[in-house]
Amino acid sequence: SYELTQPPSVSVSPGQTATISCSGDTLGDEFACWYQQKPGQSPVLVIYHDDRRPSGIPERFSGSSSGNTATLTITGAQAVDEADYYCQAWGSGTPWVFGGGTKLTVL
């Protein structure tokens, strides 16, 4: 089955840049989305179509894609950004797969 691979955890100090990667064999042929999920809450879309930001999402969140890897970048991470982050692929051959999730710690 198709899989998207994320690092289990990323840790940064406040104000630093956090980067979370997502790799998949055919991710280069698909679009990636990113979701933020805080404990006890529903996921929130923070990036779609590889690099587009929904309205209301802070500018410090950005996305990029190169080859078969998509990347979520949080420039100037804040304590409020501490959460689990999931990538997701949408393409004709994938059943809307999610990555395994990355726990971001800001301390």
Place this chain on the structure above:
Amino acid sequence: QVQLQESGPGLVKPSETLSLTCNISGGSISNFYWSWIRQSPGKGLEYIGYVYYTGSTSQNPSLNNRVTVSVDRSKNQFFLKLKSVTAADTAVYYCARGRGHSGYDYWGQGILVTVFS
């Protein structure tokens, strides 16, 4: 503002069918992929399936054809049936609005379903 709300039994017995409803308010049902996603305790997100507003469907192959997703446009609702459940199906079940490669932009609050004998 679009709002989604899941409803259904919180307890299901093994081998029975899990049935959930998602009520859509504040927006049109047209042109979207109405989806179910679940999250087992302490685990990640798992796509279950979707129904397009036209009625066409898709499901995660890993669920071995146990999934039925359907829509009632007249009531602005869509539904999930997952048959032959086991303890492994215990999870928080979310309904969400999918825009294809633009992702899931609205989610319900989630409903915990426990498979318990």
